[in-house]
Structures are given as C-alpha cells and as structure tokens.
Amino acid sequence: WQLYQNAGVALLVVISGDHLTLVAGLVWLLLRFACVPLLVWRGWRISAQQWALLPALLLAACYCLLAGWSVSTLRALIMLTIWFACRLLLRRWPRQRVLALALLAVLIWQPLSPLSEGFWLSFLAVGLLLLVADARPGLVPLQCLMSLVLGALAALLFSQWNLVDVLANLILIPVFSFVLVPA
Numbered sequence: 001w002q003l004y005q006n007a008g009v010a011l012l013v014v015i016s017g018d019h020l021t022l023v024a025g026l027v028w029l030l031l032r033f034a035c036v037p038l039l040v041w042r043g044w045r046i047s048a049q050q051w052a053l054l055p056a057l058l059l060a061a062c063y064c065l066l067a068g069w070s071v072s073t074l075r076a077l078i079m080l081t082i083w084f085a086c087r088l089l090l091r092r093w094p095r096q097r098v099l100a101l102a103l104l105a106v107l108i109w110q111p112l113s114p115l116s117e118g119f120w121l122s123f124l125a126v127g128l129l130l131l132v133a134d135a136r137p138g139l140v141p142l143q144c145l146m147s148l149v150l151g152a153l154a155a156l157l158f159s160q161w162n163l164v165d166v167l168a169n170l171i172l173i174p175v176f177s178f179v180l181v182p183a
C-alpha cells in the first residue's frame with residue numbers, strides 16, 4: 001500500500017466512485033446502442049437513453065455491493081442515482097442544482113461526511129467534471145486537469161504530492177478505466 005501511495009496511484013487500487021461511474025456508463029452505452037432500441041415499442045414516451053438508465057443504475061448498485069458498500073462507492077451511487085433520476089424524469093436542471101441535490105442526499109445519509117477528505121475529493125472531482133462538461137475536452141487534457149486539481153487538493157489534505165503522480169496517473173488511469181475495470 002505504501003508503494004502505491006508513494007507512486008501516487010493508490011486511488012487506482014481502491015474501488016472508487018470513478019470505477020462505479022465507469023461501470024454504470026459502460027452499461028448505459030451498451031444498452032443504449034445495442035439492446036434498447038429493440039425493446040422500445042412505438043408510441044412509448046420513454047427514450048432509449050432513459051430506458052437504459054435503470055439497468056445501468058442497477059448494475060452500479062451490484063458493483064457497489066461487490067465492493068463492500070464502502071463509503072466512497074455509496075457516495076458515488078447516491079450522486080449517480082440523483083443524476084439518473086433527473087435524466088429519467090426529464091428534469092433539465094442546471095448541473096449546479098443536481099450537484100447540490102446530491103450533496104444534500106449525501107449529507108442526509110452521512111451528516112459527518114464533510115469531516116472526511118474523501119468527501120471533498122469526491123465533490124471537487126464531480127464539480128470539476130460538470131464545470132468542463134460543455135467544453136468536451138479530450139481524455140488526455142481532462143485527465144491532466146483532474147490530476148492537477150485533485151493532486152493539489154490532496155497535497156493540501158495529505159501534505160504529499162509530486163509531479164510524478166500526475167504522469168503516473170495520466171498513463172495508468174486509462175489502462176485501469178478502459179481495460180482492467182471493464183474486464
């Protein structure tokens with residue numbers, strides 16, 4: 001564990017909100033583009049995108065169960081559930097409102113969660129993703145931005161961080177996200 005922390009890649013080893021969201025996103029994409037159009041009957045008011053949300057959320061919950069219902073995965077599942085519910089109900093709320101609603105849900109579930117560093121890292125990561133979502137940056141620029149911002153916050157919280165962490169995560173996060181976690 002110390003080796004992973006020193007290399008700046010400890011977040012890759014633990015089951016995190018990133019992994020949970022990746023599983024839900026992959027399931028949603030698969031169902032959206034492969035199976036769902038075959039299941040949607042004419043005249044239904046629910047779209048393929050909406051139809052795929054529930055199975056994706058169900059599999060994310062199963063993944064959360066396999067991960068042992070850890071605090072970080074439950075927090076991610078709550079945020080994902082709020083986001084999916086807004087999409088399913090066709091609520092076009094501003095992203096800030098959805099994030100605030102997710103924050104409220106997490107605080108109701110675990111009122112002392114702001115005392116945890118993971119809480120701040122999670123909400124900063126989601127907030128940053130929502131902030132740059134309209135710009136649609138590529139994977140590499142987005143990963144660089146996330147590594148720099150979250151690395152700076154981690155440096156403040158844990159008093160350790162170096163530039164090698166950014167480079168290691170730039171290479172290893174795509175490998176974990178797109179090869180190992182889906183496998």
